Amino acid sequence: MRSGDRLVVGIVRRGGPWPVVLAVTAVAGAAGELAIPYVIGRTVDLLVARQPGGGTWLLVCAGVVAGVMVCESLGVWARGASSAHAAATLRLGVLRHVLGAGHAATRRFPEGELVTRAGLNAEETGRAPETLMSALALLVPTVGALVALTLIAPLLTLTLGLGIVVILLALRAFLRASTVIAGGYQEVQGEIAARLVEAMDGARTIAAAGTAAQEARRVLAPLPRLRARGMELWRANATAAVRSGLVVPLLEVVVLIVGGFMLAAGDLTVGELYAAARYAVLGTALSTSLGHLGGLARARGAAARVAEVLALPSVPHGTRTLPAGPGTVEFRDVTANGLTVGDLTLPGGSVTAVVGRSGSGKSLLAALAGRLTDPERGTVLLDGVPLRELSRAELRRAVGYAFERPVLLGDTLAEAIGRAPATGPRDASSREPAVVPAGTAHSVVEAARAACADVFVRRLPLGYGTPLREAPMSGGERQRIGLARAFAQGERLLVLDDATSSLDTVTERQVSQALTADHLGRTRLIAAHRLATAARADQVVWLEDGKVRAHGPHDALWRDPAYRAVFQGAAP
Numbered sequence: 012m013r014s015g016d017r018l019v020v021g022i023v024r025r026g027g028p029w030p031v032v033l034a035v036t037a038v039a040g041a042a043g044e045l046a047i048p049y050v051i052g053r054t055v056d057l058l059v060a061r062q063p064g065g066g067t068w069l070l071v072c073a074g075v076v077a078g079v080m081v082c083e084s085l086g087v088w089a090r091g092a093s094s095a096h097a098a099a100t101l102r103l104g105v106l107r108h109v110l111g112a113g114h115a116a117t118r119r120f121p122e123g124e125l126v127t128r129a130g131l132n133a134e135e136t137g138r139a140p141e142t143l144m145s146a147l148a149l150l151v152p153t154v155g156a157l158v159a160l161t162l163i164a165p166l167l168t169l170t171l172g173l174g175i176v177v178i179l180l181a182l183r184a185f186l187r188a189s190t191v192i193a194g195g196y197q198e199v200q201g202e203i204a205a206r207l208v209e210a211m212d213g214a215r216t217i218a219a220a221g222t223a224a225q226e227a228r229r230v231l232a233p234l235p236r237l238r239a240r241g242m243e244l245w246r247a248n249a250t251a252a253v254r255s256g257l258v259v260p261l262l263e264v265v266v267l268i269v270g271g272f273m274l275a276a277g278d279l280t281v282g283e284l285y286a287a288a289r290y291a292v293l294g295t296a297l298s299t300s301l302g303h304l305g306g307l308a309r310a311r312g313a314a315a316r317v318a319e320v321l322a323l324p325s326v327p328h329g330t331r332t333l334p335a336g337p338g339t340v341e342f343r344d345v346t347a348n349g350l351t352v353g354d355l356t357l358p359g360g361s362v363t364a365v366v367g368r369s370g371s372g373k374s375l376l377a378a379l380a381g382r383l384t385d386p387e388r389g390t391v392l393l394d395g396v397p398l399r400e401l402s403r404a405e406l407r408r409a410v411g412y413a414f415e416r417p418v419l420l421g422d423t424l425a426e427a428i429g430r431a432p433a434t435g436p437r438d439a440s441s442r443e444p445a446v447v448p449a450g451t452a453h454s455v456v457e458a459a460r461a462a463c464a465d466v467f468v469r470r471l472p473l474g475y476g477t478p479l480r481e482a483p484m485s486g487g488e489r490q491r492i493g494l495a496r497a498f499a500q501g502e503r504l505l506v507l508d509d510a511t512s513s514l515d516t517v518t519e520r521q522v523s524q525a526l527t528a529d530h531l532g533r534t535r536l537i538a539a540h541r542l543a544t545a546a547r548a549d550q551v552v553w554l555e556d557g558k559v560r561a562h563g564p565h566d567a568l569w570r571d572p573a574y575r576a577v578f579q580g581a582a583p
């Protein structure tokens with residue numbers, strides 16, 4: 012079975028009560044519709060012959076019709092609930108998986124593609140139980156009609172059976188073709204979304220370059236392919252509708268002719284002929300399933316795309332916690348993505364600067380130190396424990412990261428700095444609710460002070476309680492909030508990847524001093540271009556040509572002209 016179909020089956024299985032409610036209402040409704048011709052036929056015969064029981068059968072008729080209506084209403088409600096439940100569950104699963112897969116997800120799929128797959132495609136996949144059950148329910152009248160006709164006049168069963176085989180063949184061909192076409196349609200949708208997200212990301216550059224019109228054309232360039240796929244879908248629909256639709260009137264005519272002869276010969280009553288004609292129509296109900304099958308085809312196409320995302324390997328985490336330790340980081344025989352780190356130790360509590368020309372691998376080394384990426388060879392250890400063996404929570408508690416362009420998460424500035432609920436001592440100044448709302452942990456304010464963010468945060472009318480969306484921040488202020496987050500969260504190791512590049516020289520010096528004098532004595536790894544950062548560090552790791560060219564104190568390395576050349580043209 013293909014991965015998309017496996018996902019559809021999984022959704023039906025894990026759909027809670029809804030697939031069952033759908034199946035029960037669909038089958039009961041179909042069974043009711045199946046019974047209607049019989050009870051009407053029987054009632055007509057009794058009333059025409061003025062036999063006793065006609066009144067009772069009239070009541071039975073009313074009961075069956077009412078039952079069918081109730082099933083129909085319940086079915087509509089269950090269809091909505093089933094789709095919403097399945098889409099929500101799937102979206103959550105895809106989102107968790109994408110975030111768990113980390114970098115691998117955005118390397119494999121452009122962001123717009125991921126958003127389309129986790130949003131629109133997950134929703135389309137969620138409709139699978141509804142469409143599947145509705146299509147399957149149409150088998151009930153078909154089978155029932157065959158049985159009923161066999162009881163009334165076996166000759167008519169053969170005629171109907173042949174017609175049903177023709178309809179089934181047309182429907183199978185339609186489902187196959189439209190699944191492929193729907194997949195292609197969704198692929199183009201994802202492509203357009205990916206181009207759009209790219210353009211939004213570079214909106215400032217586009218505006219500055221005055222290329223908005225070209226960019227709009229580039230984003231919409233796949234539209235003709237989208238239209239072509241749409242037309243193919245319509246054509247497939249029309250072909251199947253014509254093929255299966257032609258069979259229905261033909262069958263009805265044949266059944267009526269044969270039934271008419273049988274009536275004339277006295278082999279059928281009027282009521283039986285009426286019932287036989289109705290069953291012939293009911294038996295071809297499958298031909299009305301094109302809409303459901305079209306939905307199922309879209310769900311299958313979408314499921315295949317969602318399954319590709321779910322197939323991304325997620326980063327496995329161990330269960331170990333860290334023993335007491337100073338935060339010593341060891342690289343043992345490490346190689347990753349063309350960078351050979353070999354053996355390298357960052358002593359607990361020390362400051363290490365990573366320097367090298369652009370593209371030399373500073374960010375990669377920083378990513379390896381806190382397991383944002385895994386090495387292809389070798390092991391990275393924190394206080395003697397391989398990072399791979401640490402639980403996710405322990406790892407993230409131990410290591411704090413700050414980046415050049417931090418993404419701030421949470422509702423308020425306080426949350427962006429300290430995501431975990433405040434449990435430590437509260438800030439003494441929390442009596443000033445306007446700028447430090449009650450509940451803000453002392454560590455959040457401390458971290459903001461160290462990152463030189465406290466002053467500008469307090470200047471905002473709502474201070475630490477300012478909603479992130481309303482906080483007007485420059486690039487440097489944003490970086491300082493990112494730094495504060497790292498200071499507040501990393502218990503043993505702080506990794507700063509170009510995290511002070513937007514700060515002016517004075518602020519950068521203040522942040523560096525706070526970092527150097529870190530009162531918690533954490534290990535610090537700083538990837539930077541600035542000479543001053545290297546000069547203040549306990550040791551410098553110098554990267555060049557895909558390896559560690561040298562490491563040691565800055566003063567010792569400075570004697571090498573090639574080392575000095577790394578900083579030529581860089582900020583002091």
Ligand SMILES: Nc1ncnc2c1ncn2[C@@H]1O[C@H](COP(=O)(O)OP(=O)(O)OP(=O)(O)O)[C@@H](O)[C@H]1O
Nearest residue numbers: 114348368369370371372373374375376378383384
């Ligand atoms: N987290 C990561 N996972 C895997 N590969 C990475 C990661 N970060 C960077 N790389 C790769 O490492 C190589 C070196 O890039 P890197 O960003 O580390 O250079 P850099 O020295 O930080 O450059 P710059 O000074 O311009 O920021 C590139 O091929 C990049 O794709």
